[in-house]
Amino acid sequence: xxxxxxxxxxxxxLPRGFADRGPAEIGATNKMxxxxxxxxxxxxxxxxxxxxxxxxxxxxxFLPDLDRPNEGVFSFQDDDEQWVSLRYDLTAPxxxxxxENFDKLPKPYRSYRMGWVFRNEKPGPGRFRQxxxxxxxxxxxxxxxxxxxxxxxxxxxxEALGIGRGDFxxxxxxxxxxxxxxxxxxxxxxxxxxxxxIVLRAIDKLDRLGSDGVRLLLGTGRKDESxxxxxxxxxxxxxxxxILSFTAARAGDNAATLDNLATAVGDSVIGxxxxxxxxxxxxxxxxxxxxxRIIVDPAVVRxxxxxxxxxxxxxxxxxVNDENGRPMRFGSVGGGGRYDGxxxxxxxxxxxxxxxxIGVSRLVSALRAMKSPLVSGxxxxxxxxxxxLDRDQMPxxxxxxxxxxxxxxxxxxxxxxxxxxxxxxxxxxxxxxxxVIQGSNERDKGEVTIRDLVLGAELAASTKDRADYLELRxxxxxxxxxxxxxxxxxxxLSRHHG
Amino acid sequence: xxxxxxxxxxxxxLPRGFADRGPAEIGATNKMxxxxxxxxxxxxxxxxxxxxxxxxxxxxxFLPDLDRPNEGVFSFQDDDEQWVSLRYDLTAPxxxxxxENFDKLPKPYRSYRMGWVFRNEKPGPGRFRQxxxxxxxxxxxxxxxxxxxxxxxxxxxxEALGIGRGDFxxxxxxxxxxxxxxxxxxxxxxxxxxxxxIVLRAIDKLDRLGSDGVRLLLGTGRKDESxxxxxxxxxxxxxxxxILSFTAARAGDNAATLDNLATAVGDSVIGxxxxxxxxxxxxxxxxxxxxxRIIVDPAVVRxxxxxxxxxxxxxxxxxVNDENGRPMRFGSVGGGGRYDGxxxxxxxxxxxxxxxxIGVSRLVSALRAMKSPLVSGxxxxxxxxxxxLDRDQMPxxxxxxxxxxxxxxxxxxxxxxxxxxxxxxxxxxxxxxxxVIQGSNERDKGEVTIRDLVLGAELAASTKDRADYLELRxxxxxxxxxxxxxxxxxxxLSRHHG
Numbered sequence: 001x002x003x004x005x006x007x008x009x010x011x012x013x014l015p016r017g018f019a020d021r022g023p024a025e026i027g028a029t030n031k032m033x034x035x036x037x038x039x040x041x042x043x044x045x046x047x048x049x050x051x052x053x054x055x056x057x058x059x060x061x062f063l064p065d066l067d068r069p070n071e072g073v074f075s076f077q078d079d080d081e082q083w084v085s086l087r088y089d090l091t092a093p094x095x096x097x098x099x100e101n102f103d104k105l106p107k108p109y110r111s112y113r114m115g116w117v118f119r120n121e122k123p124g125p126g127r128f129r130q131x132x133x134x135x136x137x138x139x140x141x142x143x144x145x146x147x148x149x150x151x152x153x154x155x156x157x158x159e160a161l162g163i164g165r166g167d168f169x170x171x172x173x174x175x176x177x178x179x180x181x182x183x184x185x186x187x188x189x190x191x192x193x194x195x196x197x198i199v200l201r202a203i204d205k206l207d208r209l210g211s212d213g214v215r216l217l218l219g220t221g222r223k224d225e226s227x228x229x230x231x232x233x234x235x236x237x238x239x240x241x242x243i244l245s246f247t248a249a250r251a252g253d254n255a256a257t258l259d260n261l262a263t264a265v266g267d268s269v270i271g272x273x274x275x276x277x278x279x280x281x282x283x284x285x286x287x288x289x290x291x292x293r294i295i296v297d298p299a300v301v302r303x304x305x306x307x308x309x310x311x312x313x314x315x316x317x318x319x320v321n322d323e324n325g326r327p328m329r330f331g332s333v334g335g336g337g338r339y340d341g342x343x344x345x346x347x348x349x350x351x352x353x354x355x356x357x358i359g360v361s362r363l364v365s366a367l368r369a370m371k372s373p374l375v376s377g378x379x380x381x382x383x384x385x386x387x388x389l390d391r392d393q394m395p396x397x398x399x400x401x402x403x404x405x406x407x408x409x410x411x412x413x414x415x416x417x418x419x420x421x422x423x424x425x426x427x428x429x430x431x432x433x434x435x436v437i438q439g440s441n442e443r444d445k446g447e448v449t450i451r452d453l454v455l456g457a458e459l460a461a462s463t464k465d466r467a468d469y470l471e472l473r474x475x476x477x478x479x480x481x482x483x484x485x486x487x488x489x490x491x492x493l494s495r496h497h498g
Numbered sequence: 499x500x501x502x503x504x505x506x507x508x509x510x511x512l513p514r515g516f517a518d519r520g521p522a523e524i525g526a527t528n529k530m531x532x533x534x535x536x537x538x539x540x541x542x543x544x545x546x547x548x549x550x551x552x553x554x555x556x557x558x559x560f561l562p563d564l565d566r567p568n569e570g571v572f573s574f575q576d577d578d579e580q581w582v583s584l585r586y587d588l589t590a591p592x593x594x595x596x597x598e599n600f601d602k603l604p605k606p607y608r609s610y611r612m613g614w615v616f617r618n619e620k621p622g623p624g625r626f627r628q629x630x631x632x633x634x635x636x637x638x639x640x641x642x643x644x645x646x647x648x649x650x651x652x653x654x655x656x657e658a659l660g661i662g663r664g665d666f667x668x669x670x671x672x673x674x675x676x677x678x679x680x681x682x683x684x685x686x687x688x689x690x691x692x693x694x695x696i697v698l699r700a701i702d703k704l705d706r707l708g709s710d711g712v713r714l715l716l717g718t719g720r721k722d723e724s725x726x727x728x729x730x731x732x733x734x735x736x737x738x739x740x741i742l743s744f745t746a747a748r749a750g751d752n753a754a755t756l757d758n759l760a761t762a763v764g765d766s767v768i769g770x771x772x773x774x775x776x777x778x779x780x781x782x783x784x785x786x787x788x789x790x791r792i793i794v795d796p797a798v799v800r801x802x803x804x805x806x807x808x809x810x811x812x813x814x815x816x817x818v819n820d821e822n823g824r825p826m827r828f829g830s831v832g833g834g835g836r837y838d839g840x841x842x843x844x845x846x847x848x849x850x851x852x853x854x855x856i857g858v859s860r861l862v863s864a865l866r867a868m869k870s871p872l873v874s875g876x877x878x879x880x881x882x883x884x885x886x887l888d889r890d891q892m893p894x895x896x897x898x899x900x901x902x903x904x905x906x907x908x909x910x911x912x913x914x915x916x917x918x919x920x921x922x923x924x925x926x927x928x929x930x931x932x933x934v935i936q937g938s939n940e941r942d943k944g945e946v947t948i949r950d951l952v953l954g955a956e957l958a959a960s961t962k963d964r965a966d967y968l969e970l971r972x973x974x975x976x977x978x979x980x981x982x983x984x985x986x987x988x989x990x991l992s993r994h995h996g
Binding site: 019084099347395396413 | 507508509510511512513514516517518519520521524525539540541542544545546547548549550551552553555556572573574576577580582594595597598599604605606608614616618627628636638639640641643644646647650654778781782784785786787843844845880881883892893894896897899900903906907908909910911912913914915924927928
């Protein structure tokens with residue numbers, strides 16, 4: 001079975017849009033996920049997870065882009081000819097799960113899940129074809145108290161992650177208000193779905209394009225910097241004015257904003273219903289002390305077509321410097337809304353639901369950029385490295401490593417074939433706090449030498465003229481009886497772990 | 499955007515071989531993964547993760563089954579016509595990762611990862627098409643001290659999971675010894691690969707089929723209970739005898755087993771090399787106190803063709819009762835070995851490597867079956883439920899829930915539309931320790947009622963003749979000033995959390 005290596009025939013590379021993750025990113029992400037999980041459990045949400053693969057028809061209707069129903073998703077045919085797909089979000093699979101287990105679940109049913117999702121799209125800088133989401137959903141409650149609860153949970157979660165008040169805001173809007181404005185603008189009625197979606201997506205770009213850009217998208221269309229033309233919603237000027245006055249309706253506080261919205265929807269019944277729902281949510285926020293952290297903002301619409309009521313978005317508002325030193329904001333790190341139609345598709349009866357999704361890698365990036373202790377506090381110090389000076393003494397070296405590990409000290413035996421200097425370089429590369437060395441001299445005396453690599457590096461960078469140079473050098477490398485190995489290593493660790 | 503629900507057109511169902519996971523399974527798995535992670539980090543292994551998708555050619559050569567190279571893997575064509583696949587294990591992607599980042603990594607390079615893998619195979623009871631593995635690998639060390647370290651790490655990890663000494667064993671063998679035996683049996687030389695693989699797989703079934711079954715598979719073939727015929731390796735009777743005497747070479751301790759093996763390989767150079775490697779490993783185990791926990795067992799071969807040296811397997815030896823009350827053993831929960839050829843495929847130069855893979859769900863099942871406190875200690879008590887008696891008081895109820903959550907108490911507002919009795923039933927279904935109730939009576943007096951649902955259930959099951967019945971009933975439901983809500987709920991929680 002031993003094979004001689006053949007010339008390399010395969011290039012080691014990843015398909016575009018996929019990435020490996022190293023220890024710092026994994027560690028930071030896991031700590032963040034743990035904090036989110038704890039926050040969600042405090043709210044009574046329980047974990048549930050679905051697999052990565054679903055029948056395509058179970059996902060199909062909720063593709064992010066109606067215009068390209070067969071794109072965007074990794075699909076393949078099962079051996080019974082049925083089409084299956086990798087999930088592209090965590091909402092469609094949850095709808096399938098709830099529909100399939102409906103009678104077993106308590107209702108309302110609060111649940112959370114984190115997981116990887118896949119988009120078969122053209123990758124670009126910062127755009128991946130595999131990324132992680134962390135979702136929470138309440139299924140079976142028609143009350144906007146469920147939406148309000150998720151907004152409060154989002155606020156609490158960001159604070160639990162160390163993002164202070166004033167550094168984030170949860171923005172809330174309601175699709176019914178927008179429907180009311182569109183109705184008041186003469187856009188109600190059947191067959192307007194595609195046009196409404198264009199309007200939604202145009203408003204969604206307000207942050208990026210400003211109101212002039214959105215005006216173009218609501219009208220004939222817009223050519224971007226690269227010359228690409230995006231077709232517009234072809235609305236009349238008066239309708240465009242009404243929509244833009246609606247998106248600009250945000251005032252100094254929720255009460256004033258709500259009064260503006262009540263005016264904007266005019267006589268529209270659906271619009272008034274939306275305003276009433278927002279008022280109800282605002283009262284819940286006020287009663288529990290979330291005013292200022294959760295604000296009504298008509299500019300938030302969320303691009304997905306399946307939302308039916310409240311929509312909400314979590315935004316980071318603090319500035320950090322990008323890699324070129326320019327100030328930047330992370331903006332949205334999550335969002336969601338009410339989707340009363342998704343479960344109904346399987347059940348044939350209305351099942352109200354609302355949910356929130358966090359973009360995990362964006363939020364981790366933000367926490368790392370703000371140097372959050374939650375994700376940067378992880379111990380980057382490597383393990384203690386036991387060097388191998390005499391190969392025939394491997395069992396003795398291995399016994400030292402085992403002794404350290406049994407004492408709870410992270411430790412490694414050097415397993416390569418290089419000499420002592422290369423081994424010390426390896427230990428430096430591993431960021432080891434110290435190396436344990438035993439040559440025949442030490443062995444004959446029943447001793448081991450401990451070399452403090454942190455202090456050693458400081459010494460190497462300092463000058464020999466220092467008054468305490470010799471003393472420091474003695475501290476940086478010293479011999480102890482083999483029997484006190486653990487104590488001696490602990491002493492060195494305590495120097496550098498604080 | 500509000501749509502009226504349409505008749506159900508899609509059936510809520512999962513493709514075969516995939517499964518959802520509930521809170522108990524997720525919680526138990528996460529705790530176990532965390533313990534494994536801590537154990538691996540103590541050994542100086544660091545986290546690294548690869549994505550789910552790789553170029554098919556990067557995986558292709560290491561398919562578990564050489565005879566069906568295009569089966570077993572979920573594959574699809576990317577938009578540039580290149581074939582990509584879902585990973586079917588974590589070893590092939592690691593080989594790609596190491597080859598791609600070779601110069602950046604410390605060598606030897608110790609890493610671990612857990613993740614889902616996919617097999618496009620016929621699912622069956624307990625056989626899923628998506629399952630989780632937890633791998634640890636050391637790349638860049640040709641020393642069998644690296645293999646020995648992983649065996650010791652496996653032993654320590656099982657103990658860290660609460661599996662006591664005597665309830666598990668790590669079994670070690672070496673492919674070179676088997677090669678030596680085959681050579682001594684006249685099976686050396688080119689073009690014997692397929693035959694060797696059949697021999698390996700036959701020996702791998704020793705546990706299940708016994709030596710008579712394996713004898714058939716080494717000879718002309720074997721018909722199983724269902725009548726299916728498996729073609730054999732077509733070895734001569736003398737070769738079969740030699741192989742079976744080799745697999746039976748295990749003696750009372752490692753030293754005696756090794757002496758038997760030295761005899762079995764005769765003059766074979768490769769066989770002697772294998773025995774010497776096993777001796778070296780046994781010396782390391784003995785020096786660090788792992789004798790008895792790690793044993794040399796020639797019956798362990800591992801079915802994969804890519805192993806080139808030591809192979810090892812972690813086995814649980816304790817008995818539990820299956821669902822029919824019959825005693826059963828879980829057997830193997832993980833295994834691995836040296837695969838010096840995998841990275842070489844990308845690099846064109848030899849890169850030694852060895853690694854170990856845990857079957858996560860099997861190990862979780864074992865821990866749950868043995869009632870390990872690690873996975874069963876999770877708090878199954880649900881959140882406190884605040885009932886909603888007067889809908890116009892939602893902000894006040896929400897404020898109570900927020901107050902409880904701010905005090906670190908898991909709590910929910912009832913978000914459905916049912917009456918009080920149904921709400922209490924919901925609270926029971928959620929396994930809530932208590933319900934918080936405020937009707938107009940309580941509100942007028944500035945009070946809330948706390949109903950202890952655990953005590954309430956006990957009372958309901960008991961008889962009214964109990965001397966302390968009235969006192970208990972008073973403890974099971976009592977009113978307190980609204981201002982002391984948190985203290986009162988804490989008091990009830992302390993009754994039931996111990």
